[in-house]
């Protein structure tokens with residue numbers, strides 16, 4: 001039966017309902033804005049949005065869709081894996097944040113759900129720290145997946161420092177300089193032979209070799225200028241037969257460190273391991289056995305004014321390659337400045353004269 005009184009209640013109910021609907025919309029819009037304003041990689045923004053919408057396949061979400069029975073966290077096995085658990089509560093994620101920037105460490109509080117956590121972070125953190133936090137969430141999720149699918153688990157401090165480095169303003173820029181700058185050579189020569197760097201830039205070639213029989217890995221570096229003049233060379237070794245790509249990454253690290261030691265700040269870093277080059281150029285943390293070393297390379301590269309990282313086929317990496325024996329036989333690092341071992345000199349001369357002949361071409 002209609003009465004003024006019931007009509008009043010009805011209207012009020014409808015009013016409240018639409019009020020609730022519009023505040024729900026507002027909430028969604030402000031969440032969306034906070035994610036899209038992030039100063040992070042686009043893939044990180046998309047990821048955070050999916051986490052906020054609770055559509056990532058954590059075990060609890062899978063079980064709601066009746067896909068999985070055991071909802072325990074795949075990492076710690078202690079609690080059910082909700083979004084908040086894997087991103088924040090899990091002791092392994094907690095380790096990552098305790099290695100992060102101070103403002104994030106100070107946020108180690110309890111939250112009801114991920115949205116509450118995110119809003120608190122938006123409220124308290126500077127925009128760069130918020131980007132670090134968002135990147136860290138994405139890395140924690142990748143680590144969780146590579147643990148489930150590849151049985152690999154990266155140390156927490158790597159994730160923390162990767163997230164911090166990836167947000168540092170100079171980090172990405174120094175890595176995305178175009179790979180090739182030299183276009184003045186006949187295209188048939190490109191990629192086949194060693195090419196000199198442009199004037200003012202130093203080219204640092206690296207290579208690695210392993211001798212399984214004697215359990216040794218050797219690393220070598222050759223540094224030349226734009227005229228192909230040998231500036232320096234270095235060999236070192238380790239008494240262990242490393243995985244070939246890990247050894248290549250170690251050699252690349254040696255190359256960066258050596259160039260910096262000599263005071264070079266504009267370099268081209270060149271090697272014949274495509275896997276290592278790709279990993280260095282990748283903005284994301286890759287979960288390979290050599291990614292930890294690559295992370296160190298990336299951190300060092302940031303201190304240079306410019307660094308171009310590029311791949312060259314083995315034919316173009318002869319100088320570094322020819323020092324294989326020297327590297328495997330040395331017990332202590334050997335450094336040559338403005339000179340080199342006899343095995344290296346013919347290659348330096350040959351590559352230098354090929355520059356001159358192709359310039360006249």
Ligand SMILES: [Zn+2]
Pocket residue numbers: 073074075076077078079085086089090091092
């Ligand atoms: Zn856990």
